[in-house]
Amino acid sequence: MSIHAQGQILAAPPGLLASRATRSFASKVLFYLLAVVLGLLFVAPFLFAISTSLKEPAEIYRFPPQWLPSHILWQNYAETWTLVPFWRWVLNSGLVTAVTMAGQICSATVVAYGFARFDFKGRGVLFVILLGTMIVPSEVTIIPQFLLFKGLGWLNTYLPLIVPSYFGGGAFTIFLLRQFFLTLPRDLDDAAEIDGASTLRVLVEILVPLSKPALATIAIFAFVGSWNDFFGPLIYLNTEDLFTVALGLYFFKSLPTDSGPVLVQFLMAAAIMMTLPVIVVFFSLQRYFMQGIVMSGIKG
Amino acid sequence: MSAHAVARGGSLHRRRALLGYLYISPWLLGFIIFTAGPIIASAYLSLTEYAAVRPPHFVGLANYDRALFGDDVFWKTLYNTVYYAVIFVPLGIAGSLAAALLLNQRIRGQPLFRTLFYIPSITPTVAATFLWLWILSPEFGPLNSTLALLGVQGPPWLGSPLWSKPSLILMGLWGAVGGGTMIVFLASLQGVPQELYDAAGIDGATSWQKFVGVTFPMLSPATFFNLVVGLIAAFRVFTTAYVATGGGPDYSTMFYVLYLYNNAFPYLQMGYASALAWLFMALVLVLVVIQVRIATTWVYYEGEARS
Numbered sequence: 001m002s003i004h005a006q007g008q009i010l011a012a013p014p015g016l017l018a019s020r021a022t023r024s025f026a027s028k029v030l031f032y033l034l035a036v037v038l039g040l041l042f043v044a045p046f047l048f049a050i051s052t053s054l055k056e057p058a059e060i061y062r063f064p065p066q067w068l069p070s071h072i073l074w075q076n077y078a079e080t081w082t083l084v085p086f087w088r089w090v091l092n093s094g095l096v097t098a099v100t101m102a103g104q105i106c107s108a109t110v111v112a113y114g115f116a117r118f119d120f121k122g123r124g125v126l127f128v129i130l131l132g133t134m135i136v137p138s139e140v141t142i143i144p145q146f147l148l149f150k151g152l153g154w155l156n157t158y159l160p161l162i163v164p165s166y167f168g169g170g171a172f173t174i175f176l177l178r179q180f181f182l183t184l185p186r187d188l189d190d191a192a193e194i195d196g197a198s199t200l201r202v203l204v205e206i207l208v209p210l211s212k213p214a215l216a217t218i219a220i221f222a223f224v225g226s227w228n229d230f231f232g233p234l235i236y237l238n239t240e241d242l243f244t245v246a247l248g249l250y251f252f253k254s255l256p257t258d259s260g261p262v263l264v265q266f267l268m269a270a271a272i273m274m275t276l277p278v279i280v281v282f283f284s285l286q287r288y289f290m291q292g293i294v295m296s297g298i299k300g
Numbered sequence: 301m302s303a304h305a306v307a308r309g310g311s312l313h314r315r316r317a318l319l320g321y322l323y324i325s326p327w328l329l330g331f332i333i334f335t336a337g338p339i340i341a342s343a344y345l346s347l348t349e350y351a352a353v354r355p356p357h358f359v360g361l362a363n364y365d366r367a368l369f370g371d372d373v374f375w376k377t378l379y380n381t382v383y384y385a386v387i388f389v390p391l392g393i394a395g396s397l398a399a400a401l402l403l404n405q406r407i408r409g410q411p412l413f414r415t416l417f418y419i420p421s422i423t424p425t426v427a428a429t430f431l432w433l434w435i436l437s438p439e440f441g442p443l444n445s446t447l448a449l450l451g452v453q454g455p456p457w458l459g460s461p462l463w464s465k466p467s468l469i470l471m472g473l474w475g476a477v478g479g480g481t482m483i484v485f486l487a488s489l490q491g492v493p494q495e496l497y498d499a500a501g502i503d504g505a506t507s508w509q510k511f512v513g514v515t516f517p518m519l520s521p522a523t524f525f526n527l528v529v530g531l532i533a534a535f536r537v538f539t540t541a542y543v544a545t546g547g548g549p550d551y552s553t554m555f556y557v558l559y560l561y562n563n564a565f566p567y568l569q570m571g572y573a574s575a576l577a578w579l580f581m582a583l584v585l586v587l588v589v590i591q592v593r594i595a596t597t598w599v600y601y602e603g604e605a606r607s
Contacts, residue, residue, distance in 0.1 A: 167334060230543075
């Protein structure tokens with residue numbers, strides 16, 4: 001199917017047009033109501049966390065619970081930054097995430113290109129192995145990997161978190177991009193190659209610009225995967241200065257303050273601040289997101 | 301093959317094959333260094349006693365013997381994990397399917413709803429766990445406070461061996477229902493041909509009959525995919541339990557991977573942990589194979605004759 005035809009499917013999913021004609025007004029209201037209720041269930045924990053993060057301590061433990069703080073205390077956020085090296089952790093996470101993302105996107109692009117456009121002996125078998133690695137739980141490789149990085153003297157550095165992303169960027173990422181490349185007509189490559197372009201130039205100047213939806217989709221996955229990663233930092237990082245925000249937040253939980261244990265409003269503020277970047281990235285790339293998924297044929 | 305390629309013949313073909321290997325080489329190297337090598341190393345370690353200080357000491361199958369016949373906690377963690385998966389996977393799939401069907405309707409603000417549904421799944425697990433720790437807090441948390449207003453005494457949730465697993469399942473579902481599973485269903489729904497619904501409509505099918513007769517079979521490859529992915533994800537549950545309960549109370553949330561982690565890192569029993577890892581991989585692979593076997597009876601692929 002051509003890209004154009006698939007684009008049309010996206011623009012007007014079948015099932016919508018006819019259902020509009022046949023569905024009564026009442027069922028439409030019902031669907032709308034369900035969507036609102038479900039949407040609220042999904043965001044309610046956030047709304048309550050935001051409200052808690054802006055409350056005075058006395059109000060947090062009041063019964064019955066109040067949905068809105070009577071005074072909005074923005075300084076809870078500022079205080080969170082001074083309780084722990086929050087900005088330091090954000091910078092650490094930002095650095096690790098940026099370098100990891102670059103590695104995942106670049107190396108997956110190159111590998112997917114190899115699988116999508118070149119014939120070589122063993123390609124089929126290697127691709128099946130690649131898919132097979134998706135069902136191998138990483139728990140079985142984690143101990144030898146840890147020992148390998150320990151042997152290299154990389155413990156308590158970011159290298160164990162970063163370096164593996166430069167080796168292919170993950171099976172799912174490669175699969176998604178390869179599927180996307182296969183939907184792009186091969187004539188484009190051939191025409192450019194007849195004009196004397198190298199294969200690398202074909203990739204960078206022709207395929208990559210046409211693959212924005214797929215690249216945006218894997219960028220979201222890469223960002224979320226790295227920014228949210230807890231297990232990697234947990235086993236590889238030991239000193240507070242090097243913590244990423246996910247790991248730092250965990251230790252924040254048990255950190256005592258002058259006034260006793262950490263108060264809930266600071267924890268909520270930290271959790272919200274940690275989530276914001278992910279939401280911003282998702283919003284800025286989301287118009288490509290569904291398209292990237294649908295066009296790659298990730299439907300099982 | 302293009303005219304260009306035909307003209308240059310075999311040497312070009314070889315050149316392109318070499319280029320192909322070159323392009324996939326990052327993955328191939330990564331596969332050898334970070335997957336295949338470690339799997340083999342882990343198989344060896346699983347036959348040793350190894351505390352990461354002295355060299356590994358070969359003990360044969362003792363670690364496997366210990367796990368299967370001498371470690372009550374092992375069976376407890378397996379029970380907890382199966383409990384979690386058996387409830388989490390069907391509820392997650394049903395919830396995601398319902399959400400996808402809802403979003404596939406032509407309702408105003410569909411992109412907004414899609415985003416609202418999706419946000420929990422991209423929320424960092426540590427942050428989400430904190431939100432839920434507060435919501436489920438037995439005395440002052442909003443959930444039990446609200447229940448108290450209705451005259452119901454809420455359970456201590458994460459603090460009780462009875463409610464701790466359901467609490468973690470609830471947290472897991474919140475983070476999963478609107479995520480990848482829903483997106484896969486949504487993408488698949490958009491590929492169901494309208495003619496099938498039209499034909500069913502002419503035959504006088506009700507909405508439910510259309511769902512059972514058209515939507516569900518057409519979605520079965522997506523359902524199968526989600527089932528396999530969901531099952532693996534459920535068996536790997538770790539972060540929520542590690543952050544929220546640390547495995548307690550009374551080992552009620554000590555899941556398999558949490559126990560594996562504890563053995564490998566805090567207890568430094570890397571040989572035993574490697575045996576646990578191999579048993580885990582075997583279990584996951586067996587489950588996947590069973591799924592694939594069963595799939596032939598209910599998964600429908602387009603273009604395939606159906607009896």
